[in-house]
Amino acid sequence: MKRLALKFGGTSVGTIEKIQKVAQLLKKRHKESNEIIVIISAMSGTTNELIKKSKTISKNFNSEELDVLLSAGEQISASLLTGALIELGLKARSWLGWQIPILTDKNYTFSKIIKIKTNEISNFISKKGIAVIAGFQGLSSDNRITTLGRGGSDLSAVAIAKFFKTDSCEIFTDVEGVHTTDPSMHSKAKKIDKISYEEMLEMASLGAKVMQPISVQESMINDTPIHVKSTFSGKTGTIITSEDKIDYKKVVTGITFSRNDAKLTLVGVVDKPGVAANIFEPLGKNNINIDMVIQNISSDGKETDVTFTIKREDLSKTLKLTEKNKKKLNYKKIIHDDKVSKVSIIGAGMIANPGVTYKMFRSLANEKINILAISTSEIKISVLVQEDMTRKAVKALHKTFGLD
């Protein structure tokens, strides 16, 4: 007897027909004498439609009420799936966040799960019932509905897997799993069978859209292995687990890219202590995230150029704030470029392989791709390149690191 947490994303339950297919899939899994807890997202499109309604009323819609509104999406899909299971002759029941309850803190619209009460559902699934839990939602100590933010249903699944001590946590989605790079970018992209939490965290942060970084982080903290797979293909997907359970044959596991970066250079800044702080303080205070930073040392030691990257959407705000700050910063001019993108190689194997950096740069040089900036961590190297070089860079690195 295995206990399973199975999570279905919005595209997997996007139509009534798909909900019925998911019910069939669950019937099959249930037959294999399993205790099943299902976590379900809102039907695709529902959440965006509700958000649109709220935005029409207020650009700054009250957070508590937004959570009441948005949680209706999972309430609808959970009851529909449960009805479909009952129609197939199965014992099934839906639970909303407040009914379990899934207790969270009071950070409405981005709450964190504190505790999940398990006795009622454990009892139900031990008696052959399939429990269907509305994802994304919880209950605050004020007896009000909370939601968990973007990718919240994955967070629900990971937390449920932890509190119910399930044998596995499967995330069903509309892709086959995690790939060595985006298949729409490079036809030679291959599905990764196993990836470590840390690698997946980097992949997710750097643009692989299969899971939100915060959910990967939670599964890492709890050491809850996740199996990401396609709902309707039936194939094995990607297992996200701890590093020690993976046999590393390759130095690099995957290649990601983002295309929403912009680069700024402050030319001729007077080189004295505190200058970086002066540049970045007003940006930080305005919620602008700085990604990469390069400071060239000037030949005469008096002036320097400071280059940094930000999200493209923050460019005009950043320019305004920096120009306003010109007197204090005392730079000569600003150069900016919003046609840049960040390409990264990720792999836990690179810790033991010091030649990776060199190999990466050589591979890009051979393709005549100019590197505009570099940032590294233990298990990833990111480079900034001209946007029109992105595909070329991804393909070259995919080949260089044996992923083709």
Added chain:
Amino acid sequence: MKRLALKFGGTSVGTIEKIQKVAQLLKKRHKESNEIIVIISAMSGTTNELIKKSKTISKNFNSEELDVLLSAGEQISASLLTGALIELGLKARSWLGWQIPILTDKNYTFSKIIKIKTNEISNFISKKGIAVIAGFQGLSSDNRITTLGRGGSDLSAVAIAKFFKTDSCEIFTDVEGVHTTDPSMHSKAKKIDKISYEEMLEMASLGAKVMQPISVQESMINDTPIHVKSTFSGKTGTIITSEDKIDYKKVVTGITFSRNDAKLTLVGVVDKPGVAANIFEPLGKNNINIDMVIQNISSDGKETDVTFTIKREDLSKTLKLTEKNKKKLNYKKIIHDDKVSKVSIIGAGMIANPGVTYKMFRSLANEKINILAISTSEIKISVLVQEDMTRKAVKALHKTFGLD
């Protein structure tokens, strides 16, 4: 300081723009130093859309899950209205059935309200907050969502008016109030200023669609006067109250009609005790409601014709059941007619005026309208006529009883 229960129907909150208008209306009412409890229906169309989804999955969708599904409709409208109130600078909060809670029995999809906890909301409105309550929904003792059936939001409003001891209960809808007859049927229809619970109950049961009979019954039992009015016209509507608060100047208060009737006649039934029971027992067991019944006494005392009316949608089922029963009933033939309609006059004043029946029949005779069947109660007289005579009958009676 007055305490008000204000209920808004689905058409009153059918679009975001209308929700914003309702919020404006509430702001105005709140300024008049009132404690306000709002009861809200789902945006028009939402409930039907959700029902359609459930029907695609199962013709017999699980009741408990259907309540989870349908209650999402009022959850959405309640949170949107509350957001709109907050946007106007008002203090407001939404409450779902389970949060208050509104305790009901376990008859999922048609539950009855048992008790409403009042302290949290009373405290909130006493501190200038506007409480927005999702109508139509409650909580069973199993901690599961229940709904109150058709017209359930009106039931919520009446119960809330009772438990919160409000000074008034206003039902905002898309019509100006209750009319002497359907304005789309007769241009001389007039709005009724005051009507008794009993009259309204007959009106509602006989086809006036402003309120469901069950809600009128509840308000009658609790003696909670209801003010039905148009959301956006701002005019005074119709007050439904106890008879002793009404000064009756007219014998007849209103004229209703239904057009979904069918008539059956069993010709040549052997006239002996128990024959009526034999005819109606199989129909009753199959949930077919019998409305009017006429039994003609035969000249020789051996045979009789039995005529009765049913809902038009039940006709084919009734024919089948009655034909199956032919041997036992021993009738000669069945005649049926689904082109009939029921026209009724309603008025508490007719108790003291015995000439009403005669006056009604004479009025119809003058118009050469044939009466096919008659049924009466203390405050109403119904006649069955050919469907194409409906408008003529309504107009004649409207004039005869001084309603023009």
